[in-house]
Amino acid sequence: MSWRRVCATDDVDEDELREFKVGDITVLVANAGGEFFAYPPFCPHQETPLSLGMIDGDTLTCIKHLWQWNLKTGETRENAESPLLLYEVKVEEGEVLVNLEKELRYGYQ
Amino acid sequence: MRISVRTRGESFEFDCAEGEKILHAGLRAGIALPYECGSGTCGTCKAEVGRGEIDEGWLEAPGRAYVNPERSEFLMCQATARGDCAIGVHARVARLADGIPAPEAVAGRIARVEGLTRGVRRVAVALDRPVSFDAGQFMLVGTAAVAGRRAYSMADYRLPTDRLAFVVKQVPEGGFTDWLFAEDRTGSELDLFGPLGVATYVPSLPNNLVCIAGGSGLAPMLSILDHAIETGHFEARHGDLFFGVRAERDIYLLDRLEAYAGHEPERLRVTVVLSDVAPTAELAAAHPQLRFDAGFVHEAAMRHMTGRWKSAMAYLAGPPPMVDATLRALVTEARLTPSAIRYDKFS
Structure with a gap:
């Protein structure tokens, strides 16, 4: 396990997505109704930054082609062809911690 | 020259003339290679060279921001082949469906x-x-x-x-x-x-039409409304056109918009939305068949469409920031599913 502090819970507004850099790894943090989730920063489709995406309930949508996922599990919804990868996350004393033992990447192939 | 394409799951081959863009050659052969803008901006048509040599064409193309030269990636809409080539495309590709005009x-x-x-x-x-x-x-x-x-x-x-x-x-x-x-x-x-382009009007679909356009993005909506009226769309379904520009002097084809609204007074509402200067009472009085509003076009669409989103198929076109703002509103406020939103992403 390699739990690293990524941000404070206050750094990401509710239903917002924000990128953070931890060492060389860029992590996208989502605050979905007060629950926090973390992903690689790009859409698995065409590397569009998911920070430009949108959250509605438990659905995350990429702005480019509206691929949608269950943001809690990464499962595809509607038109997405690949699932979203998720980092393990825990919140402790107002800090968002992410297990960055291994950087998650998409194949793009 | 012969181009072979490896995609997710399938392989295709097609002929490419000298100087012809690889994307054009594939589409012409009825292979639905990925693309959106077709003009070097969006990056959607990127592919990877496996074997053979290509000429990348326009090196300053904005869409090249999306290609990774380390992976030998290039934009098919800009590149030509120097000889037989094998390329890889990171997407599912099919043959163009019957009835879709091959470009x-x-x-x-x-x-x-x-x-x-x-x-x-x-x-x-x-x-x-x-x-x-x-x-x-x-x-x-x-x-x-x-x-x-x-x-x-x-x-x-x-x-x-x-x-x-x-x-x-x-x-x-x-x-x-x-x-x-x-x-x-x-x-x-x-x-x-x-x-x-895939943001096409399909007369057989039972949806109500919602067209949201900014600036010259009105053009495809005119063609969609022409076709919708011709096929009797508004006999059973309704429609809304929102046309956003900055100020009154930027409005164009008002007479044509009035003709649409006049043709289908009960079923088709046309709203002109000015973002910089609120519409004057004189403008509204001179065009009683049209509605006028102030603000951003996507905001006006949200206001006027409250309670009318059921069975909607939304069409969007306009400057990229307007399209993105509208996409956000359609997904998170109107709660349309992605399949009910049609647009060609140019950025």
Whole structure:
């Protein structure tokens, strides 16, 4: 396990997505109704930054082609062809911690 | 030259002429290679060279921001082949479905140029032979005088036709529009490729129409409304057109918008939305069949569509920030599913 502090819970507004850099790894943090989730920063489709995406309930949508996922599990919804990868996350004393033992990447192939 | 394409799951082969863009050759052969803008901006048509040599074409293409040279990636809409090539495409690719007009190269000349408002012209092009297209589609248009081709949506709907109309907005330092606006170009030869684009109107779909356009993004909506009226869409379904511009002087084709609203007074609402200067009472009084509103076009659409989103199919076109803002509103406020939103992403 390699739990690293990524941000404070206050750094990401509710239903917002924000990128953070931890060492060389860029992590996208989502605050979905007060629950926090973390992903690689790009859409698995065409590397569009998911920070430009949108959250509605438990659905995350990429702005480019509206691929949608269950943001809690990464499962595809509607038109997405690949699932979203998720980092393990825990919140402790107002800090968002992410297990960055291994950087998650998409194949793009 | 022979191009072989490896995609997620399948392989295809097609012929490519010397100097022909690889994307065009594939589409012409009926293979639905991924693309959106077709003009070097969006990055959607990126592919990877496996074997053989390509010429990448326009090196400053904005869409090259999405390609990774370390993976030998390139933009199919810009590249030509130097010989037989094997390429890889990171997407699922199918053959073009029956009934979808396959794009092809066609020559034409400018038949008529008409000023619509400040910096916006309607350009009618006479083609060497008739083409078919779906309402909402666009062509890539170029001239020998300027490198590259630009994407313009057809602003009328008639099939088949040897005459296309486009709405062209003058863009700062835009090579093609500088050329077009510099002098009377009537009679000038153009080379076109198309039709392209997936934001098409399908008369058999039972949805209500919601068209949201900014600036010259009105053009494809005109073609969609022409086709919808022609096929009796509004006998059973309703429609809304939201047309956003900055100020009153930027509005164009008001008479045509009025004709739409007049044709279907109960079923089709046309709302003109001004973002910079609120519409005057005189403007509204002079055009009683139209609605006017102030603010951003997507905000006006949300206000006027409250309670009307059921069974909606939304069509969007306009400047990229307007399209993105509208996409956000449609997904998170109107809660449309992605399959109920049609647009071609140009950024």
